[in-house]
Every structure is written in structure tokens, then in C-alpha cells.
Amino acid sequence: MTIECVAIIGLGLIGGSIGLAVQEMLPDIATTGWDADTEVRRRAAGRGLVGMVCETVAEAVGEADLVILCVPVGAMGHAAEAIAPHLKPGTIVSDVGSSKNSVGAALSAALPDAVIIPAHPVAGTEKSGPEAGFAELFRHRWCIVTPGNDAPQDAVDAVSGFWEGLGAKVEVMDADHHDLVLAVTSHIPHLIAYTIVGTASDLEDVTRGEVIKYSAGGFRDFTRIAASNPTMWRDVFLSNRDAVLEVLGRFTEDLSLLQRAIRNGDGDTLFDLFERTRTIRRSIIEEGQDDARPDFGRKDH
Numbered sequence: 001m002t003i004e005c006v007a008i009i010g011l012g013l014i015g016g017s018i019g020l021a022v023q024e025m026l027p028d029i030a031t032t033g034w035d036a037d038t039e040v041r042r043r044a045a046g047r048g049l050v051g052m053v054c055e056t057v058a059e060a061v062g063e064a065d066l067v068i069l070c071v072p073v074g075a076m077g078h079a080a081e082a083i084a085p086h087l088k089p090g091t092i093v094s095d096v097g098s099s100k101n102s103v104g105a106a107l108s109a110a111l112p113d114a115v116i117i118p119a120h121p122v123a124g125t126e127k128s129g130p131e132a133g134f135a136e137l138f139r140h141r142w143c144i145v146t147p148g149n150d151a152p153q154d155a156v157d158a159v160s161g162f163w164e165g166l167g168a169k170v171e172v173m174d175a176d177h178h179d180l181v182l183a184v185t186s187h188i189p190h191l192i193a194y195t196i197v198g199t200a201s202d203l204e205d206v207t208r209g210e211v212i213k214y215s216a217g218g219f220r221d222f223t224r225i226a227a228s229n230p231t232m233w234r235d236v237f238l239s240n241r242d243a244v245l246e247v248l249g250r251f252t253e254d255l256s257l258l259q260r261a262i263r264n265g266d267g268d269t270l271f272d273l274f275e276r277t278r279t280i281r282r283s284i285i286e287e288g289q290d291d292a293r294p295d296f297g298r299k300d301h
């Protein structure tokens, strides 16, 4: 199955990065794009995020062999309904949503006859919008593909090959497992960051100026994550509710154990945990997965 034309719906950080990456790394594939926001379309055209920014969704997807929905998870169903009447037969529809179960269900409901191959590039930043995209975003990063049981293998291979062409490493997984893994590695860490930054800003005896002035590395790192797109992350937590609540339950139990250890002066419990967690950080650095920004995340950096 050859992909000659890709349509990107949603021209923000991820859609824009895909558009730039295809033009740079897969120049034989034509790119079209559309965004519901007129101003985003104008800025996307200005940056040349895709070969042609279209004024209608029909124009954007009509010739596409692959359509990739790059909108917030809560908007995937609407975007799928908008493209539905305009697809040519055999077009593959994919997405980049950070949660996969609910998105897969929304796409199947809106596009009962389409070939749907959901995917999630596990690469991003705290930034959003058409100015935030860059072509190298996916290089050396994982992209998880979550096809349904009846998905045609040639379409799975086409989507996997597409992501590999953008420099990503591909793993195929079922959507349930994806959602549990990402709850641990991405969704709960974001929730923790949002919480601690909120807690700091609510402390009555510590001024806002002091929080900013004395923000040592730890708090500063949390503020980067807590600056992430509110619409996108609201949708992630609402859509991956079950897995997030499952992992959050475990997390709060573990936090209570640490609370008790501190109260009891139990240094061994604290030390043993901190020693164990340090090895995880070392493994991430050895894997070359330590930063999402350009020029990072490579062993040769």
C-alpha cells in the first residue's frame, strides 16, 4: 500500500511537526492540511507546515491516502464526522491522540466503513499551536500503533512505515495496554506536576514571588510540564479515566507509605526507594529518551 498524499487535520504542535517532517524526510509524499481555526490556518500557511493549507476539510482530505487527525482527544469524534463524507474509498484514517481506547471508539463510530489505524507518537513538548512544530520531533522516539483486531495488515504496515520514515521507532500494542502504560509514564506525571504547581501557588504563607525566586531545579522542571496545553490535558484525563484512576490509586497508596516513613523517621524506607528510582533515570538516559526537545534524546548528544 503506497501513500502518495497525507492530509493533516489540526495544524498545531503535532500536526505541524508531521507536516514539516514529511516535507523534509518523505518529500515524495504530498501534504495537505486543515484546521478548524481560521487564524491557525493562516499561521500554518505562513510557516509552510504542509504543502497546501486548504480552506475546506473536503479539499484537504479528498485526495488523501492517509488522513491523520491531530486534534485534542475530545475533538477526535467531531473531526472524524467532518472528514467522513469526503474520503475516497480505501483511505486510511489515523490519529495521534494521547489516549487510544476512547479515540478508537469515537473514530469507529463516526467512520464505520473506513480503515482505522490509531497511533500515538510518544514525543512532544509543553508547547502548542502552529509555531511550536519542528521536523525532528519524532526522530528516535517511539510511536505506538494500536490497530483493532480486524485491521488489515497492509494498512498497519503502511502507517508503521510512515512513522519510521519520520525517524520514529514503532511498536504495535493493544489500546487497553497502551492506556495503562501511558497512564503511568505520562498522564499521572502530568497530573502530579499540575498538582504541585497548583499547591505551591495556593500556599498562603509563601508568596508567589518567593515561589518563582527560589524555584530550584525540581520545582522548575514541574512548571515546564504544568505549562502544557490545558484543553489537551483536560481531554486526556477525561478520556483515559479508568486507567488514570487505577494508577492514581496505587500512587496515593505509595505516597501514604512515604508520609508514614517520614513521620516515623524511617530513613531506610526513603533511601531504598530513592536508590531504586535512580536506576530508572539511568536506564532512560542510556536509552536516549531523556529529553523531548530538538538535538536531545540521542545517544550521540
Ligand SMILES: NC(=O)C1=CN([C@@H]2O[C@H](COP(=O)(O)OP(=O)(O)OC[C@H]3O[C@@H](n4cnc5c(N)ncnc54)[C@H](O)[C@@H]3O)[C@@H](O)[C@H]2O)C=CC1
Residues within 6 Å of the ligand: 009, 010, 011, 012, 013, 014, 015, 034, 035, 036, 037, 040, 070, 071, 072, 073, 075, 078, 079, 096, 097, 098, 099, 120, 121, 122, 123, 124, 125, 126, 127, 128, 129, 130, 229, 232, 236
Ligand atoms: N502536545 C504533545 O506533546 C502531544 C500531543 N499528542 C496528541 O496530539 C493531539 C494534538 O495535540 P497538539 O498538537 O499538542 O495540540 P495543539 O493545540 O497544538 O493543536 C491542535 C489543533 O487542533 C485544532 N482543532 C481542534 N478541534 C478541531 C477540529 N474539530 N477540527 C479541526 N481542527 C481542530 C486546533 O485549532 C489546534 O490548532 C492531541 O490529541 C494530543 O493528545 C500526542 C503526542 C504529544
Ligand SMILES: O=C(O)C(=O)Cc1ccc(O)cc1
Residues within 6 Å of the ligand: 097, 098, 121, 122, 123, 124, 125, 126, 186, 225, 292
Ligand atoms: O513535554 C513532555 O515532557 C511530554 O510528556 C510530551 C508529551 C505529551 C503528551 C504525549 O502524549 C506524549 C508526549
